[in-house]
Every structure is written in structure tokens, then in C-alpha cells.
Amino acid sequence: MIIKIFRKEKNFEKETIKFIKKIYKNKESSFSVALSGGTTPEKIYNLLSKENLPFNKTDFFEVDERYAPLSNKDTNHKMIYSSLIKTISPKAFHYFDTSLSIKKSLEKYANELSEKPLDLTILGIGEDGHTASLFPYSKTLKEKKYTVAHTQTDRFKIKDRLTLTFPKILQSKKILVLIKNKNSVLKELKTPRKTFTEFPALKLIKHKDITIHALT
Template identity: 30%
Template sequence: MPTEILPDQGSLVDRAVQIIVEKIESAIAQRGYCTLALAGGSTPKPVYEKLSQQNLPWEKLHIFWGDERYVPADHPDSNEKMAREAWLDQVAIPAENIHPMPTTGENPEADAEKHEQQLRSFFQCQAGEFPSLDIILLGMGDDGHTASLFPHTEALSVRDRLITIGNKGDSKRLSFTAPFLNQGRAVIFLVAGANKRPALKEIFSPQGDAMAYPARLIQPQGELWWLLDQEAGAEFST
């Protein structure tokens, strides 16, 4: 599990872009295309802005989201809106290669099932099977949540689905499940800020409670990367 502590957030962004570009090129070389799940939040945004400046075969990328707030795609809180403005609208990715979570209805459960079927159709996998994305980007909240898998919520126990409902208070979200995240070929956490240290201490501990700190659930069959800035990672050695 590579854990890298970068001097500042700018260095974290540069390192993340470097790894992502390498993984994109490797996936395309091996399989002819690359599947990439995006994270929301403030830390990934400059990563997306830098990725928009790369020279990549955009038509060979397929973009997904690891979680999404249950708001329209043009809402200020939408992860899709942020990623489109920072990156996807700036490059020649075909519209059919962008696979957002459906959040325009009034029934999150029905939209979760709809996206489940969209994913199974794309990856040609049956119920009970979990496909592997090439790259999954994740953030982590100061409560230890990742994607929309929040502490002590039912979503943490979902083992038979790709998509579940994440609950943060009264706010519902769509989220990849832990088993689906764990099928990733490369899972990359991007974590910045001193406020993340207490949760990171629990997550990196040899023993701990994954129900209290859900990022502990992420133990992928592929590579697991933790990229921390100095403020987040000051207490942790590489």
C-alpha cells in the first residue's frame, strides 16, 4: 500500500496527475480503453484541471463517478457539474463516454437500480458479479467516510450491489458499494488538511472499527494508493 506524503497540496495534485496519466496509458495499452471513477470535493478539482491540460486519447476514456449527491447535474453541489467544468467540458471526450449517476428523478432507490443496470450493461456482467474499473479516485472526510459511505449507515453493509444509497443526515446520495470499490485495479485516495489526521490515525491503525471509519473498508484487489499532503500526513511515515 503506497502511502506518499507530499510537501503541500500542489505537490499532491502533481503526483496524483502523474499516477493517473500512467494508469490511463497502461490501461489503454492493455485493454484498448480506460475506465475511471471520479471523486467529488475540493481536493480533486485541481487534479481535474491539470488533467484537462494533458494530451491523452480522450475517446478511449470512460468516466464514471464513485458517488453523487442526489441533486440535478447543474446544481452547485453536483460532483458531475464540478468535474465537467474543471475537466470534461475542456477536452474532446465523446458524450457517450461519460456515465453520470442519474439524479434527476424523485426516487433515489429507483435511480440507484437504474445506474446498477447501466453499469452491468456497460461492463457486460451479471447480477452478483463485480466488474473492475481501472482507476478509482477517492477522497476522505474528517469523519473517515469515503465516497458516500458514512459511519454507522446501512450502506456499509451492502455486499450484493454495485450501487447503494448513502445517507448523510437527511441528505441522500448514490454511491459505489465497498465490494465494487474493492474491485478497482488502482484505488487512489487524495487527502489534504490537518483536520484529516485523527481519522487517518484510525484508518491506518492495525485494528479499528470500519463501521466508525468506513475508509477502512477499502482494501482493493488491485493497487491502493494514499496520497497525503504534509498537513494530513505529518504523523505518518511512508
């Protein structure tokens, strides 16, 4: 696990873009990236959209989504599309189709996911330790078979979530975690005191190639 601490937002953004570009440089053929929602990566996606990268060879995937109409202002789809997808020409943008039932949406998305590892998964971590839509004490934390799942949370207005599971996330070749002003989260990652059931993001630190960019 590599942790890089940044004091200035400009440096945080610059180094994150540099990190992503380096992965692209070392990849000659098709590329797959899973994108998280939230306010922290939004500026990164905006900056990334201005880079001259082979987006036409890139399959973008959602890490997770609120089960709400895609027109809802709080959906990850809306943020990812407006900040990145609409200004580039990707090979494809795969997302949880919330116009379908939860079961059918999960089935459709699972079929779109390749059995191959994602080249890069970009994640955030909440104050409670959740990552993607994998929340503390959720039974989905112990999922070993399925690549996607339906989860629920009482912490946010939209309770139903659709998410990649840990088996798929940890299969990724590289994981990049973006954190802003979450010193307690950083402290727990550096010196764990909780179980991964209490703080799900602890599961990530076992990954062989994980980098954390933290703005403090």
C-alpha cells in the same frame, strides 16, 4: 497500501497527475475511471484536462452524488463536468441521473456500470471516515450484492446520496485516495483503532493495489 506524504501542494498535484498518466500508459485499450467529488480532487481534474491522454477511449463514472438537481452548485456532476469533462472529449461520462426517482436513478446507473472492474477509482476520505457516500454505521456498509445504493447522512445539507458500494469500489484494479490536511484520518489508516463500521474507509486498506497521496 502505499502512502505518499507531501508537504507542498505543487508536489502533491504533480505526483498525482504523474500517477494517473502512468496508468494510462500501461493501458492500451479502453479505460474506465470513477471520479469522486469534493474540493481536493477539483484542481487535479483541472490539471488532468490539460494532459494529452486518450480520453476518447475513457469511460468516466461518478463515485457518488447528492440527490439534488444536477444544476445544484453542490453536485459532484457540476464540479466534475466543469473541471474536466467539458474540456475533453471522453468516450462517455456516466452519472447518477437525479432527474429520476432514487430507485430509477440507481437502476439506470447500475445498468451503465460494466461487470468488469474499473481501472481506477479516485476517492477522498472525510474526517468521520466516510468515503464515497458510505457513512459510519450505515447499513449499506455491509452490502454484498448490489453495486450502487441509496444512503443518507445528517452531516450535510443534502441528506440523500447515491453511491457506489464497497463491492464495486474494491473490485477496482487500482484505487487512489487523495487527502488534504487530515492528519487524524491518516493516523487512523496507518494504525487503525476503530472498526470499519465506525470508520468506513478502513475497508479500503485491504485492497491489493491502493495508493494514498496525502498533503499535510
